[in-house]
Amino acid sequence: MPLPKLDEIDDLDRQALRVAWREVVPRSAPPRMSQVFMRRVLAFDIQAQIYGGLPKSFLRDLNKVAKGKTTSNKSPSLKPGSRLLREWNGVTYVVDVTEQGFVWNTKTYRSLSKIAHMITGTHWSGPRFFGLSKGAPK
Structure with a gap:
């Protein structure tokens, strides 16, 4: 099955969501996950594959927080036009x-x-x- 398009995810039933999940996430969906949450995760992962995932610095900070460490309070990045x-x-x-x-x-x-x-x-x-x-x- 090809990857579902974002606008098709809402129309998938539970079985089709599980099939799409295995294609997008490369592991089985948690058995009791709601269809609403499955759709959200699928939509995020499909967009991440198309446009790129979260910035590495954000993932690094997320891992620090998960391990109970604090993250640095860096200045926000300034974008041209600010x-x-x-x-x-x-x-x-x-x-x-x-x-x-x-x-x-x-x-x-x-x-x-x-x-x-x-x-x-x-x-x-x-x-x-x-x-x-x-x-x-x-």
């Missing part, structure tokens, strides 16, 4: 995230820390200054 705002001494500063780096006052910088230093006159962690990491200014 905009950072920070008020400092009554002035609001705006930084745009681009493919090339960070744009502030029409100039592109490779580091948020450099921008934070230019704004404050002292050394700052750029992610912390702009509120992206633990212990960020309020």
Whole structure:
């Protein structure tokens, strides 16, 4: 049986879901799993095969949590098109995230820390200054 299409999963009965499950997941479905949950898992796994699964960093953190360990509080990844705002001494500063780096006052910088230093006159962690990491200014 070929892999079911996402829009066909809702029409499968329990037996067809089990057959599709063995093709997609490569092991038998748990015997008491509801059809609703089977459909959700199948849909996720089919999409993961088509578009790629979860990021490796997320899976690594998930395994740490499963083993009772804590994960690091990394700064969120900034995507081009994001905009950072920070008020400092009554002035609001705006930084745009681009493919090339960070744009502030029409100039592109490779580091948020450099921008934070230019704004404050002292050394700052750029992610912390702009509120992206633990212990960020309020």
